[in-house]
Amino acid sequence: MSEQVIINATDVNKTFQVKAGEVNAINSVSFTANRGEVTTIVGPSGSGKTTLLYVVGSLEKPESGSIEVAGRDILDSGTNLVRYRRENIGFVFQFFNLVPTLTALENVMLPMDLAGIRPDEQRRRATELLDRMGVKDRLLKAKPTKMSGGENQRVAIARALANDPDIILADEPTGNLDTATGSTVIDILSSLARENDKCVLMVTHDESILAVSDRAFHMVDGQLSEIIL
Ligand SMILES: Nc1ncnc2c1ncn2[C@@H]1O[C@H](COP(=O)(O)OP(=O)(O)OP(=O)(O)O)[C@@H](O)[C@H]1O
Numbered sequence: 001m002s003e004q005v006i007i008n009a010t011d012v013n014k015t016f017q018v019k020a021g022e023v024n025a026i027n028s029v030s031f032t033a034n035r036g037e038v039t040t041i042v043g044p045s046g047s048g049k050t051t052l053l054y055v056v057g058s059l060e061k062p063e064s065g066s067i068e069v070a071g072r073d074i075l076d077s078g079t080n081l082v083r084y085r086r087e088n089i090g091f092v093f094q095f096f097n098l099v100p101t102l103t104a105l106e107n108v109m110l111p112m113d114l115a116g117i118r119p120d121e122q123r124r125r126a127t128e129l130l131d132r133m134g135v136k137d138r139l140l141k142a143k144p145t146k147m148s149g150g151e152n153q154r155v156a157i158a159r160a161l162a163n164d165p166d167i168i169l170a171d172e173p174t175g176n177l178d179t180a181t182g183s184t185v186i187d188i189l190s191s192l193a194r195e196n197d198k199c200v201l202m203v204t205h206d207e208s209i210l211a212v213s214d215r216a217f218h219m220v221d222g223q224l225s226e227i228i229l
């Protein structure tokens, strides 16, 4: 299993302007994350965890610092961020964020559609991914409201994998699941790292996830410190 650095963030700062002044959501953060590993960030509410994932996923732009992904700085003005996200990043969220009007299958096909993949290939690959995530065949045509939380999250992970990204960014992926379902989701994410060589970068309140992590950081007031596992 390779232990190659794929994310290399250096001295990243992100400030939000709010009525009361400024919030330093990310304060001089540097870290690396490897392919083939689960990297976990724990920390209290408001400490900057989601902001950090969004910055890595280019949904938020930091004021300063550098974020090299696979050797290229995504903060360089020449980077095509839509393409960067599509080719490199899969997002998994606490509330799943599936499109409610689309079926499970269509939700997984959607990112491939946006990437210009042929419909028959979209369907073939989406079916395969859902099967791999343990989503039952009878659910392929189900809409998100007709599925359980765990089923929604499996579909959401399949969607994150649609364009075969190297990096999965997961924000509280078990936050809305019972303990048993949550641990199945964590098993899926860690096997994506270990067996498929993905870089899984996960944010959580749940410190029990540290047990399945290769590396971990504690985030407090926008600052990261490594936890020795
Ligand atoms: N779009 C925004 N505008 C203004 N302030 C923001 C914005 N997004 C986040 N913040 C502030 O930045 C800080 C970090 O927020 P963030 O959402 O990253 O925390 P978090 O660690 O993910 O918290 P939680 O565990 O509750 O999800 C907080 O003080 C928050 O209020």
Ligand SMILES: [Mg+2]
Residues within 6 Å of the ligand: 049, 050, 051, 171
């Ligand atoms: Mg958050």
